[in-house]
Amino acid sequence: MRIGWLAPLLWIGVVPGATAAEPDLALAEQTYQQHCQQCHGVNRIGAAGPALLPQSLSRIKPDEIRQVIENGRPASQMAAFGAVLEPAQIDGLTHYLQRPPAVEPTWSEDDTRRSHHLLADVATLPDKPQHHADPLNLFVVVEAGDHHVNIVDGDRFEVLARFASHFAVHGGPKFSPDGRFVYFASRDGWISLYDLHNLKLIAEVRAGLNTRNLAVSKDGRWVLVGNTLPGNLVVLDARDLSPVKTLATVGLDGQASRVSAVYTAPPRNSFIVALKDVKEVWELSTGPNPDFVPRRIEAEDYLDDFSFSPDYRQLLATSRKAQGGQVIDLDTGRVVTDIALPGMPHLGSGTYWKRDGHWVFATPNISKGLISVIDFDTWKVIKQIPTLGPGFFLRSHANSRYAWTDVFFGPDNDAIHLIDKQTLEIAHTLRPVPGKTAAHVEFTRDGRYLLVSIWDTDGALIVYDSNTLKEIKRLPMNKPSGKYNVGNKIEFAEGTSH
Numbered sequence: 001m002r003i004g005w006l007a008p009l010l011w012i013g014v015v016p017g018a019t020a021a022e023p024d025l026a027l028a029e030q031t032y033q034q035h036c037q038q039c040h041g042v043n044r045i046g047a048a049g050p051a052l053l054p055q056s057l058s059r060i061k062p063d064e065i066r067q068v069i070e071n072g073r074p075a076s077q078m079a080a081f082g083a084v085l086e087p088a089q090i091d092g093l094t095h096y097l098q099r100p101p102a103v104e105p106t107w108s109e110d111d112t113r114r115s116h117h118l119l120a121d122v123a124t125l126p127d128k129p130q131h132h133a134d135p136l137n138l139f140v141v142v143e144a145g146d147h148h149v150n151i152v153d154g155d156r157f158e159v160l161a162r163f164a165s166h167f168a169v170h171g172g173p174k175f176s177p178d179g180r181f182v183y184f185a186s187r188d189g190w191i192s193l194y195d196l197h198n199l200k201l202i203a204e205v206r207a208g209l210n211t212r213n214l215a216v217s218k219d220g221r222w223v224l225v226g227n228t229l230p231g232n233l234v235v236l237d238a239r240d241l242s243p244v245k246t247l248a249t250v251g252l253d254g255q256a257s258r259v260s261a262v263y264t265a266p267p268r269n270s271f272i273v274a275l276k277d278v279k280e281v282w283e284l285s286t287g288p289n290p291d292f293v294p295r296r297i298e299a300e301d302y303l304d305d306f307s308f309s310p311d312y313r314q315l316l317a318t319s320r321k322a323q324g325g326q327v328i329d330l331d332t333g334r335v336v337t338d339i340a341l342p343g344m345p346h347l348g349s350g351t352y353w354k355r356d357g358h359w360v361f362a363t364p365n366i367s368k369g370l371i372s373v374i375d376f377d378t379w380k381v382i383k384q385i386p387t388l389g390p391g392f393f394l395r396s397h398a399n400s401r402y403a404w405t406d407v408f409f410g411p412d413n414d415a416i417h418l419i420d421k422q423t424l425e426i427a428h429t430l431r432p433v434p435g436k437t438a439a440h441v442e443f444t445r446d447g448r449y450l451l452v453s454i455w456d457t458d459g460a461l462i463v464y465d466s467n468t469l470k471e472i473k474r475l476p477m478n479k480p481s482g483k484y485n486v487g488n489k490i491e492f493a494e495g496t497s498h
């Protein structure tokens with residue numbers, strides 16, 4: 001799924017136009033060196049504070065950058081500079097931070113190696129759960145407001161553990177095949193390994209300066225990290241995150257590319273990699289003794305995002321530049337067909353289910369208020385379901401009658417639609433907390449309950465009964481974003497994200 005979670009697409013490419021009062025960037029650089037560098041790092045690559053590069057800042061609006069510098073961020077080391085700096089200096093910094101640094105920041109294999117550290121020795125830890133919850137019905141919940149992760153018991157709906165994450169975890173944590181270990185990527189390239197049996201962090205490494213997401217191989221031996229800065233792939237040993245190999249993502253034509261997304265394809269025993277600036281899809285085999293040499297598949301367009309068919313034979317891919325989607329057969333390496341899809345479908349966060357004996361795939365759309373439903377046999381769009389606004393996530397479960405989708409963008413962002421999987425009509429619209437954004441649903445392993453996020457500083461995780469639609473419990477949280485059920489994830493269950 002495209003987890004940049006908070007609508008990063010909307011701000012990508014927003015570089016403030018040169019106006020008459022173009023701020024003095026050299027002066028801004030001096031201000032940065034004097035007041036900011038000690039926390040945000042030489043060349044803005046981050047230190048105690050997050051990286052301040054255009055790639056990292058694309059997740060927030062330009063106005064918010066200015067606002068943070070002026071007023072700081074509560075309960076963090078980021079102080080308010082409104083009283084220290086002149087408004088013109090703050091404008092200058094806001095402008096400067098959205099420009100690439102004069103010297104392109106680098107991050108080498110040696111930098112990765114040096115950043116690696118172990119926090120606990122797995123060999124000395126018990127290999128049975130040291131808590132009383134069902135290890136396959138735990139939820140990992142990312143609390144984006146203050147950069148924490150919660151481990152939630154999926155039967156009692158109680159928080160078992162809560163710990164600080166690196167800045168801006170995103171891309172969806174991934175699990176080892178037995179569900180014991182979970183892997184996180186932060187936007188700044190930090191990868192963390194956490195033991196869910198012992199509720200302990202095991203290891204960390206910084207694999208890049210700006211990371212898109214990570215994937216774990218079917219056998220649980222390898223972690224693949226996809227980076228946008230520098231544009232490359234980093235293979236880590238899943239046992240302790242020690243670096244194994246770095247592959248520059250360069251197309252056959254020599255063009256360097258950022259990575260759009262990496263996912264694991266379990267039946268193929270491989271990683272699939274989508275590239276943003278080169279029209280290629282890469283497959284890296286993860287069988288015995290893998291060499292991590294990519295098999296290149298030529299695509300018709302750049303891939304921003306993709307989803308798999310239920311048998312993992314085909315990719316359903318989109319691009320912002322394309323007027324729709326392309327279907328790529330992974331065995332033949334050929335583009336099978338194009339699919340006309342309006343707006344900006346968010347394929348990575350779509351989901352599929354069976355309807356009248358056919359697999360159908362439904363995708364939200366981040367620029368139009370509609371859900372497109374596609375028949376997997378004919379690749380035809382069979383229904384466009386109008387919603388109250390563009391949505392970000394769509395989730396279901398084999399035991400649920402409904403697919404749940406948010407209306408993330410626009411005035412109705414407090415609404416959640418429940419789409420009947422057979423009639424393809426909206427059966428219910430809930431407003432969990434009127435006036436506050438509701439987003440991202442994940443079911444318990446058995447599909448009886450589901451969790452919805454109220455995306456607000458003063459937000460919550462709300463538990464619903466998936467049949468009666470009654471609220472069961474509410475856990476207060478600070479901007480809870482993604483949540484991931486261990487069992488659903490390791491079984492690659494129908495209805496959840498990859």
Ligand code: HEC
Nearest residue numbers: 035036039048049050057065068069073076077078081093
């Ligand atoms: C004492 C350390 C420190 C100093 C000095 C500092 N910052 Fe920060 N800054 C932080 C931390 C920590 C955060 C993350 C806050 C949070 O949790 O949201 C942050 C966040 C930010 C963000 C938001 C980044 C994002 O992706 O959300 C911006 C922009 C920023 N700082 C700009 C500046 C500028 C400009 C200066 C100098 C005028 C500065 N900071 C000085 C520690 C610092």
